[in-house]
Amino acid sequence: ETPYRKVLDxxxxxxxxxxxxxxxxExxxxxxxxLTDAKNMLAEQFVPCRFQGESLLKPPSEVHFMDVSPMQTVSVAAALVPFLEHDDANRALMGANMQRQAVPTLRSQKPLVGTGIERAVARDSGVTVNxxxxxxxxxIDAARIVVKVNEAEIGGG
Incomplete structure (x- = not known):
């Protein structure tokens, strides 16, 4: 299941x-x-939608739901491909598959180009320590990480 925002009239x-x-x-x-206006009304005369697997334009009164995120229809691996919307299908598929086959490195580095969801993916993976x-x-060793906490953040009790 995936989340959708309700649209009424x-x-x-x-x-x-x-x-x-x-x-x-359905x-x-x-x-x-x-596009929406200040009152959260769909602002265009015809809204880009999908219905029964087809992409089409519908008036706002016929819309039932709205995606929560533009990346909602693609996998996490595909969402991590920078500028996915500008790639042809074969290149996007190769990028997503290459991420699946990636090997962890000894010294991690930030990517030069990112999509903005890398932090959320790492956090939600369940394998990071926060x-x-x-x-x-x-x-740091293989069994533990010792952190000296900032004095200002230590609470009583």
């Missing part, structure tokens, strides 16, 4: 409903980057 609400791939086929779903407070790493 052309107004995009903050209510989120989760739909399966089978259920989403509804007209607007793209996440469809500190609850800021500090300085004093020691």
């Amino acid at each position: 052309g107004k995009v609400s903050d209510d989120v409903e989760y739909l399966s791939a089978i259920e989403e086929n 509804y007209v779903i607007a793209q996440a980057n469809a 500190a609850l407070r800021g500090g300085v790493i004093e020691q």
